[in-house]
Amino acid sequence: MGELSVTCSVAVPVQVVQDYLRGSYQEERVRTAATICRGHNSIVRVDQDIEDRRLSFFVAGRDSLTHMHTSGWSWSFDFADQGGSRTGVTISYRWSLLLSLAGMGTIRAQAANEAVENVRGLLALEAGYNAGVRRSSVEPGNPGTGG
Numbered sequence: 001m002g003e004l005s006v007t008c009s010v011a012v013p014v015q016v017v018q019d020y021l022r023g024s025y026q027e028e029r030v031r032t033a034a035t036i037c038r039g040h041n042s043i044v045r046v047d048q049d050i051e052d053r054r055l056s057f058f059v060a061g062r063d064s065l066t067h068m069h070t071s072g073w074s075w076s077f078d079f080a081d082q083g084g085s086r087t088g089v090t091i092s093y094r095w096s097l098l099l100s101l102a103g104m105g106t107i108r109a110q111a112a113n114e115a116v117e118n119v120r121g122l123l124a125l126e127a128g129y130n131a132g133v134r135r136s137s138v139e140p141g142n143p144g145t146g147g
Helices: 012-025 026-037 098-100 106-135
Strands: 002-012 045-051 056-060 069-083 086-095
Touching: 002 106, 012 056, 012 069, 012 086, 012 106, 045 069, 069 106, 086 106
Parallel strands: none
Antiparallel strands: 002 086, 045 056, 056 069, 069 086
């Protein structure tokens, strides 16, 4: 069994982060990209959805040569409300020994890539969320607010 975890903090309320992650795996554009890049779209199963605390997923592994499903991997997002609309997010990936062997040692690198991409996604969420908050707080004609 292998495992990898990384923690980051974003200036976004926990509920917004959880809603974003909850919807991102079902987003049609993501599913289309997965099909184009991988030749198939894996079915992502929600394992746990605990409001403001944890969101975890599982997907069965798929052998690229035989197209048979193998033991899979799971990943989770654990949330910590840090106050002031900040959320700590711990992203963890876990996979079986069988998947490690079938992946010929590449699974940890794949998990690392996924973790980094999830951090990038959270940073993009933070930028968009905070740009929207700033935009909605601007009042036309109010000196110092860009109006």
